Structures are given as structure tokens and as C-alpha cells.
Amino acid sequence: MDPNTPTRPEAGELPGELHSLLQALDSLLLPLAQLCVGKGVPIQAAEERLRRAFVEAARRSSEGANPQRLTSRISTLTGLTRREVARIQTLNEPARPTTRSAVSELFTHWLSLPDYQGANGPMALPRVGPAPSFETLAQSVTRDVHARSLLEALIRLKLAEWDEERDTVRLAAEAFVPRDQWTHMMGFLGDNVGDHLRAAVTNVLGQGTEHFEQALYADELSTQSMQQARQIISAQWRSLMTEVVPELEALMKADAAAGRPQDQALRLGLYSWTQPMPLTPELPETPDTAPTEDR
Numbered sequence: 001m002d003p004n005t006p007t008r009p010e011a012g013e014l015p016g017e018l019h020s021l022l023q024a025l026d027s028l029l030l031p032l033a034q035l036c037v038g039k040g041v042p043i044q045a046a047e048e049r050l051r052r053a054f055v056e057a058a059r060r061s062s063e064g065a066n067p068q069r070l071t072s073r074i075s076t077l078t079g080l081t082r083r084e085v086a087r088i089q090t091l092n093e094p095a096r097p098t099t100r101s102a103v104s105e106l107f108t109h110w111l112s113l114p115d116y117q118g119a120n121g122p123m124a125l126p127r128v129g130p131a132p133s134f135e136t137l138a139q140s141v142t143r144d145v146h147a148r149s150l151l152e153a154l155i156r157l158k159l160a161e162w163d164e165e166r167d168t169v170r171l172a173a174e175a176f177v178p179r180d181q182w183t184h185m186m187g188f189l190g191d192n193v194g195d196h197l198r199a200a201v202t203n204v205l206g207q208g209t210e211h212f213e214q215a216l217y218a219d220e221l222s223t224q225s226m227q228q229a230r231q232i233i234s235a236q237w238r239s240l241m242t243e244v245v246p247e248l249e250a251l252m253k254a255d256a257a258a259g260r261p262q263d264q265a266l267r268l269g270l271y272s273w274t275q276p277m278p279l280t281p282e283l284p285e286t287p288d289t290a291p292t293e294d295r
Helices: 016-038 043-061 067-078 082-089 102-112 134-141 147-156 182-205 223-258
Strands: 160-163 168-171 215-217 292-294
Touching: 016 043, 043 067, 043 082, 067 082, 102 134, 102 147, 102 168, 102 223, 134 147, 147 160
Parallel strands: none
Antiparallel strands: 160 168, 215 292
């Protein structure tokens, strides 16, 4: 056995916190394994990324420590040998797909800015002309890319449609999920799920109030009710977009006007997951209960 590899207790000897953590890992790792298996990624490739992540996490937790003993400290914290730690430290960080683009920002503005909303959501816009038009909307996002190029990108991604006869443009989707753009989809997965998990982990390791991270859980719903629930969730997301995005834009402008350092980023999301209820033994009847709130 390598002297730098710590011994591990048997499963029955695990302390309570560690046992609970490993149970949580089962829930976190299974979807990732399904993604890898579904796309033909072998376990060796996933394990290499996990080793890199462990080394980076240990390095961050060791900031300020004696740099000459950093490799040994990382080895102790991760259970990897010093030779393996040294190998990983020489590797370049794998590039992450980027999801921030003028197209996604334009799509978000169209969904949320009050001047571009009608009675039933985002308005169909004249392609050119004074506000509100697609041209003015595109120019409010960027002047580095021509409005026509942004429109062509939206149409190619099946996010917008152009009525050539009327020369108007309308949104054709309610979410920026370009299914034919694999790199973008993986970028969204890494960014959205990664930040959600980072918020939850920071709360667990900290005071529990560092980041907002809440969820509702409801069961005893029928398939018909679930369809209505999806409509409710979509409506809540549209409401969140139209209320929060303009307020965030106003905060950015206020920071710029006041000369405050604009060095902070925020990600705000909403998600839902549905599945059949697990089979359980019949229990005595109890009064009806409302959905519960999970932390």
C-alpha cells in the first residue's frame, strides 16, 4: 500500500455524516452516469475528470499552506498518490463550453423586457424600424453584431420565425434550448446544474444561508394534474423573467453610474422534475396535506 494513501473504513464503520454524504452521492452520480453511458463516455474518462476535480478542490482548500508541501497535502486530502497528484497538476484545465452569447441575451431580453411584451407574452415585432422592433431590440443587446445576423441565428436555432410577407418576427420557443447545438446544451448543463450544486454545497459546508436554494415537493398528483402543473410552472417562469430581468438591468445601470466595481455574477434558475411515486405499503388515512418545502 502506498504510504500516502489513507486507509478507508468499511461501509458499516462509516460515521453518520459520511454515510449520509455517500448516499447523497448516489443520487448525484446516477444521472451523470446515465448521461455518460447514453453518449458512450467510458468510466475511465469520467474518472479522470473526477480525479482532476478532487485535486482542484483540495488545492483550493489548501490556499495559504506551505507550497513546498502542497502536493503531499493534496495527496492526504484526496487519497491519491503524490505521483498521481503531480501528474494531474501538470495537465491543462479542460475548456468549458461557453453559453453566454449575443443570441442568448437577445432571446432573454425579448422574453422579459416590458416594452416587448403583449397581452399574451412576447410580441411579434417589425423586423426594422423604431422601437419596439427587432432591430432596436438587437441594438440594445449589441452593436458589434448586425441585427440581420442575429435574426438568422435565431431562425437557424428554431427560436424565431420571420414572416416575409408582413416583414415581422416572432419568437417560436419559450426557452433557449438549442437542441441541435450539442456544445451549447452541454454548456448549459455544466453552468446551470453546476452553479445549483455549488450553491447547495456552499450552504452545507457553511452557515446554510450563503445562497438561496429551495425546492417544493408535491406528490399524489394524477397524470392530468401534472400536465396542468407544467403549465403553472411555465407561467411562473415567464412571470419571473419579466419581473426580475428589468430590475437586474436597472441595478447594472445604477452600479455603472455610481462607479461601483461590477465584478459579481448572478445565476437564477427554476427547474422541475416529475416521476412516478415509489410504491409504498398502505398507510392509515391521514388528513390532506399541502406540498412540502425542501432545503
